[in-house]
Amino acid sequence: MIEMSEEDTTYQVPIGPIHPALKEPFMINFKLDGETIVDADPHPGMNHRGIEFMGMHRNPLKVIPLSERICGICSIVHQHMYTTAVEHAAGIEPTNRARYIRTIMCELERVHSHVLWAGVAAHEIGFDTHLHFTWKIREKVMDLLEYISGNRVNYSMWTVGGVRRDIPESMHPKIEETLTYYEELYQKLEDIFLGDPSIRLRTKNIGILTKKEALELCGVGPTVRASGVKKDVRIDQPYAAYGDLDLDYVIPSRYGYENTGDVFSKTLVRLKEVVQSIGLIRQCVDQMPDEDIDSEPKKAVLLNKLKKAEGEGIGRIEAPRGEAIHYARLKEGVEELDCWKIRASTYNNLTTYAPMFMGEQIADIPIIAACIDPCIGCMDRAEIVDVSTGKSKSYSHDELHKLSVEKTKKLLEGSL
Amino acid sequence: MKLTKTFDKALWVFHLNSGSCNACDIEIVAAITPRYDAERFGIKLVGSPRHADVLLFTGPVTKKMKERVLRVYEQTPDPKVVMVVGNCGSTTGVFYDSYAVEGPIDTLLPDDAHILYVNGCPTRPENIINGVKEAWLYLEKLRGDDK
Numbered sequence: 341m342i343e344m345s346e347e348d349t350t351y352q353v354p355i356g357p358i359h360p361a362l363k364e365p366f367m368i369n370f371k372l373d374g375e376t377i378v379d380a381d382p383h384p385g386m387n388h389r390g391i392e393f394m395g396m397h398r399n400p401l402k403v404i405p406l407s408e409r410i411c412g413i414c415s416i417v418h419q420h421m422y423t424t425a426v427e428h429a430a431g432i433e434p435t436n437r438a439r440y441i442r443t444i445m446c447e448l449e450r451v452h453s454h455v456l457w458a459g460v461a462a463h464e465i466g467f468d469t470h471l472h473f474t475w476k477i478r479e480k481v482m483d484l485l486e487y488i489s490g491n492r493v494n495y496s497m498w499t500v501g502g503v504r505r506d507i508p509e510s511m512h513p514k515i516e517e518t519l520t521y522y523e524e525l526y527q528k529l530e531d532i533f534l535g536d537p538s539i540r541l542r543t544k545n546i547g548i549l550t551k552k553e554a555l556e557l558c559g560v561g562p563t564v565r566a567s568g569v570k571k572d573v574r575i576d577q578p579y580a581a582y583g584d585l586d587l588d589y590v591i592p593s594r595y596g597y598e599n600t601g602d603v604f605s606k607t608l609v610r611l612k613e614v615v616q617s618i619g620l621i622r623q624c625v626d627q628m629p630d631e632d633i634d635s636e637p638k639k640a641v642l643l644n645k646l647k648k649a650e651g652e653g654i655g656r657i658e659a660p661r662g663e664a665i666h667y668a669r670l671k672e673g674v675e676e677l678d679c680w681k682i683r684a685s686t687y688n689n690l691t692t693y694a695p696m697f698m699g700e701q702i703a704d705i706p707i708i709a710a711c712i713d714p715c716i717g718c719m720d721r722a723e724i725v726d727v728s729t730g731k732s733k734s735y736s737h738d739e740l741h742k743l744s745v746e747k748t749k750k751l752l753e754g755s756l
Numbered sequence: 757m758k759l760t761k762t763f764d765k766a767l768w769v770f771h772l773n774s775g776s777c778n779a780c781d782i783e784i785v786a787a788i789t790p791r792y793d794a795e796r797f798g799i800k801l802v803g804s805p806r807h808a809d810v811l812l813f814t815g816p817v818t819k820k821m822k823e824r825v826l827r828v829y830e831q832t833p834d835p836k837v838v839m840v841v842g843n844c845g846s847t848t849g850v851f852y853d854s855y856a857v858e859g860p861i862d863t864l865l866p867d868d869a870h871i872l873y874v875n876g877c878p879t880r881p882e883n884i885i886n887g888v889k890e891a892w893l894y895l896e897k898l899r900g901d902d903k
Contacts, residue, residue: 357824365773365821386820387775390854397853409850412779412878456782459789475789482786493779493878741803 350378355705357386366714368693372702380697382690395680400426400500400646400670401639403677407666408494410682413456414659416449418682419498421655421666424579426500426677428653429670430646436581437631438502443581444515444624445488445497446657447617451522452481453660454610454617457713458533461607464706465542466745470532477525484518487511500642502634512625519618526615533607541751543603547696547708550601559692560685561662562613563712565591566606568599573658585623590616603711610713647675661685661713686714703747766798767892769839770808770832774825774859776815779878780842784812787881794885805831810891811838816848817859829865835898837870837891841884843877850877870894 350373357365365386371379391410395403407422408415420442427434434442455478462470482492489495489505497503507515533539554564564571570589574582590612592598592605599605636642650672656665662685669679689712696708773781787794788801802808805828817825829838840861843849848860858864862871872894874887 357821365775365818365824386818388818388820388856389775389816389851390856391851393856394851394854406850409777409779409844409877412777412782415777415779472790475786476791479786479789479791492880493783 349373353702355709368709370697370702370705375701375703377697377700377702377705380693382693384687384690392680392682396677398677399643399675400668400677401643403680404498404500405494405496408496411684412493413453414449414661414664414684415494416445416497417657417659417664418666418684419496420446420580421657421664421682422668422680423498423500424655424657425653425666425668425680426646426670428655429651429668430500430649430653431651432501432642432645433635434502435631435633435635436629437506438633438635439581440624440628441503441505441507441633442498443585444507444621445485445495446580447620447624448481448485448488450617450660451614452478452485453713454614455481455529457610457660457710458529458607461603461707461710462533462539464710464741464744465539466741466748467539473532474529477522477529480518480521484515487514499634499639500646501636502632504634506633507625507628515621515625519621522614522618526611529611529614533611534604538748538752540604542707542748543607545600546603546704547606547700547711548600548602549692549696551599553695554601554692557691557695558688559662559712560664560688561659561713562590562606562609563662563689563692564601565589566599566609567601568593571663573656573663577656579655579657581624581627582620584627585620587616587620603707606711643675646670648672652679659685662689686712690714701747703743706741706744766800767809767888767895768800768802768807769810769812769888770802770805770828771812772805772814772825772828774813774815774821774845774861775818775857776842776844777878780814780845780876783878783881784814784841784884787884792881792885794881794888797885797888799888805829806833808832809836809895810888811836813838813840813845813861814842815859816844816851816854816857817861817864819856819858822858822864825861826864829869835870835895837872837894838865839872839874839887839891841874841879841887843875846873846875870898 350371353370353372355368357367367383369381370377395406404419407418410418455474459471459474486492489497497505549567551567554567554569568591572589590609592608649670652669654667664685665683667681668677671678771784811832840846844851845861848857851857872891874883876883
């Protein structure tokens with residue numbers, strides 16, 4: 341908690357649990373001096389549904405749909421980690437074809453997640469046209485995901501030992517069509533988010549996370565790669581088919597930019613990762629081995645095998661937001677999981693809020709809150725309590741958003 | 757609870773997340789973006805429950821959110837319709853045996869609350885638009901003789 345004394349002229353702004361940047365319940369307590377933020381204190385827990393507890397009371401295959409519903413944006417990530425952990429614990433190997441299909445789905449999800457984020461970021465700084473543009477182009481990858489899996493979100497494609505749906509050759513033209521669509525549009529996205537001078541004014545040198553802070557706070561994913569930290573599970577500890585693919589760390593200095601760790605670098609990293617994902621999907625489609633998609637199609641046999649298994653396993657993966665881990669333990673003779681522990685990427689990245697918010701203005705709260713691509717709950721109302729006078733002022737999401745839009749306008753007028 | 761003519765076109769919607777997995781919430785935003793564009797019907801997402809006619813509700817209501825959910829419900833002026841989007845809002849769905857879940861929402865709201873259910877896990881944007889249409893018809897029915 342933030343300490344306050346009588347002489348202190350700073351005041352607190354609890355933002356939450358309905359947030360300016362996303363639509364989930366979450367809370368951050370800000371300490372302000374005038375317009376400048378001096379401290380930020382995140383309060384998670386509004387979205388706690390006891391998922392690990394529920395998982396420990398169901399059989400391992402019933403937990404797969406539950407694991408997807410940890411988060412609707414990274415549902416693939418969680419089922420992947422969960423099934424990998426259980427496979428690891430029970431000593432079951434997924435087939436090679438399943439590894440490639442998993443990789444394709446993971447990368448498609450990365451494209452959808454990053455494009456979605458770009459739209460949210462544009463909205464936070466007052467460019468709603470770009471929000472609608474990015475969400476319009478996002479529908480194309482959603483269509484492809486639906487075409488492959490049958491669902492727009494929560495794909496239910498994973499199972500222990502493989503996947504439940506194949507990507508046959510007849511699907512390749514549609515995949516290729518979608519990839520080409522994004523390649524053609526990519527330049528436009530880059531022009532908007534990296535080239536536009538008014539967006540640069542709002543993102544350059546805002547919410548800086550230095551390399552030292554990134555390492556100290558153990559941030560993960562694009563949030564720390566933007567600061568120049570070479571950290572990517574796909575390369576550090578390859579899973580699924582990543583070991584066979586050609587990929588490199590996406591950090592700004594690779595593209596002739598500085599590793600500043602501000603909102604601009606984070607945008608850059610995410611956009612470049614879209615291109616990287618397109619390349620990875622192409623490689624997977626080309627190299628996909630001809631094999632079964634599931635190592636144990638009989639689910640009763642599989643369940644029996646899992647009941648007899650004893651051991652612990654870890655599923656580690658590079659989610660769109662960064663590294664995330666599932667831990668699972670199986671006990672012989674017990675059908676349910678003995679232990680299940682999840683650590684999602686946002687949990688690590690939340691701590692990076694403190695240095696990023698420090699010294700910034702209230703109007704920058706929405707974009708900095710959004711820049712780690714938080715995946716928890718949100719808030720819609722902020723209350724400002726001026727401690728020295730005892731007066732309080734409420735900021736709604738709209739007012740915060742208005743402040744943010746006004747800042748863009750002021751900057752534009754100043755620069756014209 | 758008589759409605760005025762203004763309800764005929766522009767329904768203002770406040771979106772409230774009580775601990776959902778984010779999937780329905782993203783689909784709600786997708787429903788207002790160009791592909792589906794629910795805003796062409798005059799439907800608008802607003803930033804305050806005090807401006808809203810429809811409460812778009814997602815999630816199984818976690819312990820920490822329960823009080824806030826009820827407060828937002830009270831802050832919304834009458835007449836209002838609660839539109840529960842997604843299976844976990846209407847039945848707690850896949851989270852049925854959790855210690856941290858207080859829902860579903862219909863067990864928490866007052867008996868006279870008007871609740872509409874939009875199913876799906878997550879709901880498709882088309883279904884959300886259909887749900888808002890149903891909310892419309894419902895509000896019109898509430899108006900009764902005024903029509």
